[in-house]
Amino acid sequence: MSIAKVGRCIEASGVSKVYGAGTAAAVEAVSSVSFTVPHGQFVAILGPSGCGKSTLLMMVGGLEPVSSGNIIVNGEPMTGPRTSIGIMFQDPTLLPWKSALDNVLFPVRVLKRSIDDYREAARDLLHQVGLHGFEHKRPHELSGGMRQRVAICRTLVYDPEVLLMDEPFSALDAISRDEMNELLLDLWQQFTKTALFVTHSIREAVLLADRVLVMTKRPATIVENLAVPFARPRSMALGESREFNEICRHLRECIEESHSRSRALRARTTAWRREPAT
Amino acid sequence: MAARAGNVSVEIPAAAPPGSVPAIGPSLRWARPIILPIATAAATLLLWQFAAVRLRIPAVILPTPIEIAHELWRALPVLIEQAGPTALDTLMAFAAASALGVGLAVVIAYSPLLRDTLYPNLVFFQLVPKVALAPLFVIWLGFGSPSRVAFATFISFFPVVIAAAVGFAGTDPAALQLCRSLTASEWRCFLLVRFPFALPAIFSGFKVAMTMAVIGVIIGEFISSQAGLGHYILNAGSRLDTADVFAALGVLCALGVGLYGAVALAEFGIRRVYGRH
Numbered sequence: 001m002s003i004a005k006v007g008r009c010i011e012a013s014g015v016s017k018v019y020g021a022g023t024a025a026a027v028e029a030v031s032s033v034s035f036t037v038p039h040g041q042f043v044a045i046l047g048p049s050g051c052g053k054s055t056l057l058m059m060v061g062g063l064e065p066v067s068s069g070n071i072i073v074n075g076e077p078m079t080g081p082r083t084s085i086g087i088m089f090q091d092p093t094l095l096p097w098k099s100a101l102d103n104v105l106f107p108v109r110v111l112k113r114s115i116d117d118y119r120e121a122a123r124d125l126l127h128q129v130g131l132h133g134f135e136h137k138r139p140h141e142l143s144g145g146m147r148q149r150v151a152i153c154r155t156l157v158y159d160p161e162v163l164l165m166d167e168p169f170s171a172l173d174a175i176s177r178d179e180m181n182e183l184l185l186d187l188w189q190q191f192t193k194t195a196l197f198v199t200h201s202i203r204e205a206v207l208l209a210d211r212v213l214v215m216t217k218r219p220a221t222i223v224e225n226l227a228v229p230f231a232r233p234r235s236m237a238l239g240e241s242r243e244f245n246e247i248c249r250h251l252r253e254c255i256e257e258s259h260s261r262s263r264a265l266r267a268r269t270t271a272w273r274r275e276p277a278t
Numbered sequence: 279m280a281a282r283a284g285n286v287s288v289e290i291p292a293a294a295p296p297g298s299v300p301a302i303g304p305s306l307r308w309a310r311p312i313i314l315p316i317a318t319a320a321a322t323l324l325l326w327q328f329a330a331v332r333l334r335i336p337a338v339i340l341p342t343p344i345e346i347a348h349e350l351w352r353a354l355p356v357l358i359e360q361a362g363p364t365a366l367d368t369l370m371a372f373a374a375a376s377a378l379g380v381g382l383a384v385v386i387a388y389s390p391l392l393r394d395t396l397y398p399n400l401v402f403f404q405l406v407p408k409v410a411l412a413p414l415f416v417i418w419l420g421f422g423s424p425s426r427v428a429f430a431t432f433i434s435f436f437p438v439v440i441a442a443a444v445g446f447a448g449t450d451p452a453a454l455q456l457c458r459s460l461t462a463s464e465w466r467c468f469l470l471v472r473f474p475f476a477l478p479a480i481f482s483g484f485k486v487a488m489t490m491a492v493i494g495v496i497i498g499e500f501i502s503s504q505a506g507l508g509h510y511i512l513n514a515g516s517r518l519d520t521a522d523v524f525a526a527l528g529v530l531c532a533l534g535v536g537l538y539g540a541v542a543l544a545e546f547g548i549r550r551v552y553g554r555h
Binding site: 061062063080081082083085087089090091095097098099107109110111138186205 | 302450452453455456457458459460461462466471472474549552
């Protein structure tokens with residue numbers, strides 16, 4: 001289809017997630033989050049570990065039910081997983097008994113489509129991410145970065161419209177991580193899809209995304225929605241520019257501010273709790 | 279100093295321990311895991327032969343390996359005939375135990391209620407000396423083959439269900455989530471992810487089950503039977519024909535190894551099939 005879709009692809013309004021609702025140990029993992037992602041945009045959700053950003057992503061992917069609010073993807077409310085949404089997890093989660101090529105073809109097999117129709121596409125993808133010659137290697141014969149590349153190919157092979165990525169490079173070392181960012185930038189030039197990318201790396205978010213949403217721990221909600229002004233195609237050299245570093249500093253301040261606010265709030269709460277004893 | 283350093287480096291090969299094991303040529307290194315156990319077994323048989331002759335141990339107490347070999351050769355047609363019913367009962371028991379064990383493990387994997395109800399009892403039963411229950415099966419099912427098969431099934435079922443339940447529970451949860459995110463049904467996730475993940479565990483259960491099934495059938499034959507290797511051994515023992523007992527034991531060993539090997543071969547085949555797609 002050559003005509004680009006316009007308008008909103010993902011719409012989340014007032015989305016909350018409460019674990020153990022109704023009990024004394026109830027935890028609000030996500031608290032009334034609202035945002036939209038237009039078609040073809042790459043949006044990063046940036047936040048510290050445990051701020052509920054992965055939970056939010058799983059709700060968008062239909063793998064976790066929402067406690068309240070609603071999520072609409074391509075005009076239809078999410079009730080469960082969909083084939084038009086591809087999810088990339090924190091770990092590559094390759095099947096250890098399958099070769100790299102067969103792992104890439106795994107979604108095709110699950111979706112009961114013809115493997116033969118996709119074999120060439122899978123080979124091309126592996127070639128593109130620099131895994132030519134590794135098609136028949138098992139996961140244990142590949143490095144961490146290579147496994148994550150296979151996982152990227154696996155997510156792209158059946159051509160989902162929307163990509164959800166849950167800190168896909170957080171388990172990698174710094175050098176492999178840079179390589180993967182570069183690779184993702186390259187791939188993005190060709191497969192412009194709508195993407196939601198969860199990360200705790202400020203630089204990764206600014207480098208990859210068109211827009212960055214900052215999520216904080218307490219409350220677990222979005223406190224900043226920042227458009228990243230850099231044109232594409234982007235390169236890793238972007239990270240050296242002054243404007244890039246200024247944006248990073250602004251985002252860091254956002255996170256720190258909310259942290260000190262939550263610390264102050266906690267201190268007040270403990271003081272209040274002590275009061276009845278006096 | 280330089281000269282002394284040179285001397286030291288020259289002395290190292292000369293200082294190799296004089297009593298060290300002679301090195302096997304590199305071309306024979308692959309044969310090492312085969313040669314060593316066979317050599318040990320051969321040495322034991324030699325020692326046995328030598329000791330039995332030298333110490334004049336009566337043949338009724340301990341026949342020599344050569345006497346046993348003669349007896350084995352003489353009785354082989356009968357022994358092979360007797361191995362038939364034993365093998366058949368064992369295979370039936372193994373098949374029943376495998377199907378029941380994996381089936382119950384699937385139920386346990388998908389129902390937390392049944393897992394909490396059944397699993398502790400299964401582990402408890404695993405610890406009970408089940409062999410002591412063999413006479414009960416004769417009371418319930420009579421003297422025929424069904425009581426032996428049922429008893430062998432009973433004792434070989436536990437290792438399968440426990441190994442398979444552990445295997446299913448140990449499936450990578452992220453892989454299951456990946457499968458679910460691709461809108462696969464629970465059954466398809468089981469077939470494509472859970473089952474292949476559990477295969478090594480299931481087969482380790484099968485291997486134990488096969489040896490347990492042989493033991494169960496032999497015990498059953500000891501208690502009541504008109505045929506089979508257990509019956510043959512009991513008969514030879516009552517005639518004090520010790521060499522005949524050993525000959526039957528030899529055939530029984532071969533049967534056990536063959537059945538175990540068949541399970542190992544099936545595992546090899548199935549894992550290859552899963553690896554290819």
